[in-house]
Amino acid sequence: xxxxxxxxxxxxxxxxxxxxxxxxxxxxxxxxxxxxxxxxxxxxxxxxxxxxxxxxxxxxxxxxxxxxxxxxxxxxxxxxxxxxxxxxxxxxxxxxxxxxxxxxxxxxxxxxxxxxxxxxxxxxxxxxxxxxxxxxxxxxxxxxxxxxxxxxxxxxxxxxxxxxxxxxxxxxxxxxxxxxxxxxxxxxxxxxxxxxxxxxxxxxxxxxxxxx
Numbered sequence: 001x002x003x004x005x006x007x008x009x010x011x012x013x014x015x016x017x018x019x020x021x022x023x024x025x026x027x028x029x030x031x032x033x034x035x036x037x038x039x040x041x042x043x044x045x046x047x048x049x050x051x052x053x054x055x056x057x058x059x060x061x062x063x064x065x066x067x068x069x070x071x072x073x074x075x076x077x078x079x080x081x082x083x084x085x086x087x088x089x090x091x092x093x094x095x096x097x098x099x100x101x102x103x104x105x106x107x108x109x110x111x112x113x114x115x116x117x118x119x120x121x122x123x124x125x126x127x128x129x130x131x132x133x134x135x136x137x138x139x140x141x142x143x144x145x146x147x148x149x150x151x152x153x154x155x156x157x158x159x160x161x162x163x164x165x166x167x168x169x170x171x172x173x174x175x176x177x178x179x180x181x182x183x184x185x186x187x188x189x190x191x192x193x194x195x196x197x198x199x200x201x202x203x204x205x206x207x208x209x210x211x212x
Contacts, residue, residue, distance in 0.1 A: 002019055165186040
């Protein structure tokens with residue numbers, strides 16, 4: 001019904017536009033940039049060439065595993081290029097927090113989502129780092145910070161599935177004081193053993209038990 005031509009957010013791979021569906025729902029539409037696949041393939045080929053050259057010319061730098069780094073980047077970008085993977089990640093994260101009143105993941109509009117376009121319900125709120133606006137809206141910054149920390153710990157230690165691109169552009173505080181997240185292109189998974197190791201490290205650090 002309506003589609004804002006000016007993007008509300010833009011990054012290297014895609015940009016987001018606000019829109020209104022025919023049935024009056026306010027949505028956010030993420031669209032891949034034209035020819036972005038070709039541009040990234042060119043860049044990745046250059047990075048692979050550079051990594052190979054460095055490892056051949058400087059054997060002592062092989063410990064950095066530069067080619068492996070480029071492989072990991074390539075795999076991550078490939079997932080980001082298909083917005084259906086991002087939509088699936090959003091749905092999985094939403095399912096994990098379906099009974100949590102402090103965390104909001106926008107619902108995916110699957111009928112308007114494909115490989116190059118993803119549509120979700122629109123999230124409106126205050127950027128997580130805008131302390132003055134959060135106070136003006138009547139929220140306690142310490143309570144908001146505590147909520148955000150608990151949400152992060154639940155993702156990592158409870159579920160082993162977490163938002164791996166958390167910055168103020170992707171986290172908002174709604175008028176009800178709920179933490180809302182957007183942009184699920186980069187997600188992470190941690191196995192149980194790694195979660196336990198991280199937990200032990202964190203506990204030892206917080207209790208200043210450095211020998212532990």
